[in-house]
Amino acid sequence: MAGKIIANLIILGSGVLLRAFSQAYRQALANASKTGVAQEAIQNLSKSSKAMTVQEARMILGINENTSVEEMLKKYENLFERNANSGSFYLQSKIQRAKECLEAAEQAKDEKET
Structure with a gap:
């Protein structure tokens, strides 16, 4: 009986954490696009991938x-x-x-x- 309750709590807790993580990730993406951080990161990646002269x-x-x-x-x-x-x-x-x-x-x- 106690094992079943613990298993339900673990499943419920992991669902809550997964929803919180996805919401935080979406919020971080929205903030990055507002401030231009995402665009700057893309530009830095393209600069560093240039071939050596x-x-x-x-x-x-x-x-x-x-x-x-x-x-x-x-x-x-x-x-x-x-x-x-x-x-x-x-x-x-x-x-x-x-x-x-x-x-x-x-x-x-x-x-x-x-």
Whole structure:
């Protein structure tokens, strides 16, 4: 008998919490749209998802336009390994993205020449 009462209380309580949560969520969305926070968040997401430029990639790896592909790869491996051992995952991912960007730029350059 007590188990049945406890089960009913749990079900009733979870229903009340679910309704309160959904109402609070709807209110938060309404407030965000009124103040422009939602639009600002969308703009920030689109800004951060922009592709890395070749110049940024060169700055991250510490190379210039005249650096050969072999030197770039050596620099990448050195920086990547140093950050893998004692650096941050964020820097390691930026180094990886820089290498990918420069490789893509080099591939596009080679395709234009042929």
